[in-house]
Amino acid sequence: MSTSESKLRAQLVEYSQRLHARGWVANHDGNLSVRLPDARFLATPTAFSKAEVTNDSLVVVDAAGAVVAGRHRVFSEIGIHLSLYATRPDVAAVVHAHSPHATALSACGQALEVFLPEAVVSLGPVVPLVPLSAPGPAAVAAMAPFAPLYDAVLVAGNGLFAWGDSVEQAYLRAELVEHLCRIALLALPVGGVKPLPATLLPPLLEARRKAGLGPEARGLKAPVAAPAAASVAPPSAASASSGASAPSLAADQLADIIRQELSAALRR
Numbered sequence: 498m499s500t501s502e503s504k505l506r507a508q509l510v511e512y513s514q515r516l517h518a519r520g521w522v523a524n525h526d527g528n529l530s531v532r533l534p535d536a537r538f539l540a541t542p543t544a545f546s547k548a549e550v551t552n553d554s555l556v557v558v559d560a561a562g563a564v565v566a567g568r569h570r571v572f573s574e575i576g577i578h579l580s581l582y583a584t585r586p587d588v589a590a591v592v593h594a595h596s597p598h599a600t601a602l603s604a605c606g607q608a609l610e611v612f613l614p615e616a617v618v619s620l621g622p623v624v625p626l627v628p629l630s631a632p633g634p635a636a637v638a639a640m641a642p643f644a645p646l647y648d649a650v651l652v653a654g655n656g657l658f659a660w661g662d663s664v665e666q667a668y669l670r671a672e673l674v675e676h677l678c679r680i681a682l683l684a685l686p687v688g689g690v691k692p693l694p695a696t697l698l699p700p701l702l703e704a705r706r707k708a709g710l711g712p713e714a715r716g717l718k719a720p721v722a723a724p725a726a727a728s729v730a731p732p733s734a735a736s737a738s739s740g741a742s743a744p745s746l747a748a749d750q751l752a753d754i755i756r757q758e759l760s761a762a763l764r765r
């Protein structure tokens with residue numbers, strides 16, 4: 498094992514345990530992976546508390562997700578991680594957690610419009626909501642359109658994913674998303690956070706590009722705002738305005754989607 502692999506192993510164990518220590522996972526929730534040389538990936542094992550992950554329990558998978566080293570099975574969402582790595586050669590690590598505030602927003606069908614200028618530089622103007630999907634290929638397909646444009650997403654019914662050029666960067670992005678979601682929820686009883694003025698965005702996005710961050714630094718067009726229907730707003734504002742800030746998914750729509758996904762999954 499190379500020195501760099503042993504260092505990456507130590508990082509994956511450390512950040513697994515951090516997810517648990519922060520209260521961002523329960524039971525066997527959450528998963529982490531990191532890119533190794535030669536198209537291999539180091540990943541946390543399935544069915545482990547993140548508090549119990551050790552160097553011995555880590556697994557190595559190939560680009561198709563087959564375990565090539567380690568004594569355990571890999572988590573079932575490895576397909577999402579592998580698809581992110583395939584789409585984004587700059588990405589070296591992926592972190593997934595059910596941190597409570599980000600998961601609260603995502604479970605309510607809400608994206609996060611970023612409302613602090615500094616955070617726009619780090620994350621871009623929006624942390625989008627990946628639509629609800631059944632686990633497996635449907636979840637990989639649901640994530641696919643977001644991978645080129647974002648470094649962190651909320652996933653309906655599945656917490657948050659963040660990725661970056663190191664385990665630390667992916668973790669710090671997850672931390673910032675969770676922190677912003679917490680603030681957005683804390684602000685709801687006093688009217689909700691206010692969106693940044695549109696005039697502020699161009700210089701912030703330019704600073705982001707100059708820092709080598711975001712899609713524009715990779716030659717792509719940056720998305721500038723969350724869909725109006727999906728940003729965080731207090732219930733009173735949502736019900737007072739007509740249409741523009743309506744919830745993105747009504748309960749019956751959500752039930753329909755779950756029924757369709759379940760029957761599709763059963764047919765497979």
Ligand SMILES: [Zn+2]
Binds near residue numbers: 527593594595655
């Ligand atoms: Zn999950």
